[in-house]
Amino acid sequence: MWNLLHNSKKSSNFALEMVYTDIHSALEERMKRYEQVCVIADEAVSLDIPALEGMPVLRLKINETAKSLNTVTQIWDFLFAHEMTRKDLMVAVGGGVLTDLAGFAAATYKRGIDYINIPTTLLSMVDASSGGKTGFNYQGLKNSIGAFYPPVETLICTKWLKTLPPQEFLSGFAEMLKTSIIDRDSWLWHVLLQYDLDTMPLDALAPLIEECVAVKERIVKSDPRETGFRKVLNFGHTFGHALEEISFVHRTSSPRPLLHGYAVVYGMIAELYLSVTQLGCPREPLQALTQLMLHYYGRPQCKCSDREALISLMQHDKKNERAAEINCTLIRSIGQPVINQIISPEDASEALDYLFSL
Secondary structure (H helix, E strand, C coil): CCCEEEEECCCCCCCCEEEECCHHHHHHHHHCCCCCEEEEEECCCCCCCHHHCCCCEEEECCCHHHCCHHHHHHHHHHHHHCCCCCCCEEEEEECHHHHHHHHHHHHHHHHCCEEEEEECCHHHHHHHCCCCEEEEEECCEEEEEEEECCCCEEEEEHHHHHHCCHHHHHHHHHHHHHHHHHCCCCHHHHHHHCCCCCCCCHHHHHHHHHHHHHHHHHHHHHCCCCCCHHHHHHCCHHHHHHHHHHHHHHCCCCCCCCCHHHHHHHHHHHHHHHHHHHHCCCCHHHHHHHHHHHHHHCCCCCCHHHHHHHHHHHHCCCCCCCCCCEEEEEEEECCEEEEEEEECHHHHHHHHHHHHHC
């Protein structure tokens, strides 16, 4: 039986319920509202959903380097070729890169058409497919062009996780850890630390995914356009995005691209270090996450020689409110995030030195 979670833009509180066991029936019912339906899907994902049989499908080869305007243009061309209108529906099936790209295309095509996300990776289930952020990378900066445009629905089904490679599972689990650190109810942090990630049963994931999405949607509801409190979701991402970007675009000493979740783990280590040194956060979370990182994720691929390039990337992060500043979310303790913490290049360098010394 498939474990499926449901959230809807039509709900004022983004309430989640374990209500579906058959994604076909769920989709079929919603598709009745539209005149046409088309599908944007990662070519690596199996489309074994009867409700989508016979629908026009655009298959895309998806990776981080494909997160570009060129791929968005392919989606626009596909929508125009099938004469899609604002009475029609787009269904996006894939991981976070795919749903980000498809969501931006939906937001901008004819000033906005409805779309449904069906995330197929743990990372996209707990983070990318909800919250309404869409976009693509530009000029070497991650997600620097985008729009806030939530899907009309997100259907989350753990069936997709059965064939997920271990590295992709760990990437998604990193965002679950981030959520647990910033959540006002600290129980999730303690629960996640109890699991052996090499043997974690799939059945255990469904309620944890549900909780992570519920936490995120509660935060998003309070600040849909990230003008304030929603910035807590950026914990680990100021350093993480820089580490991720340098591995994809700048490729200095990094031998291969970093998965997003791995970059977030390293970013959280750096930002927990600053939380300890600048806000008096207890050392226990830093120690616990460091142990988990070393056991499952390994050390970061970058070197101290990448420090200046990383700091420059952080100074150009889209989250900054002023040019050349470095804006972080830090924590006072588990469940007590603090947004808009401006750190100096020297602070950033010290945190990177700590990370690279592990």
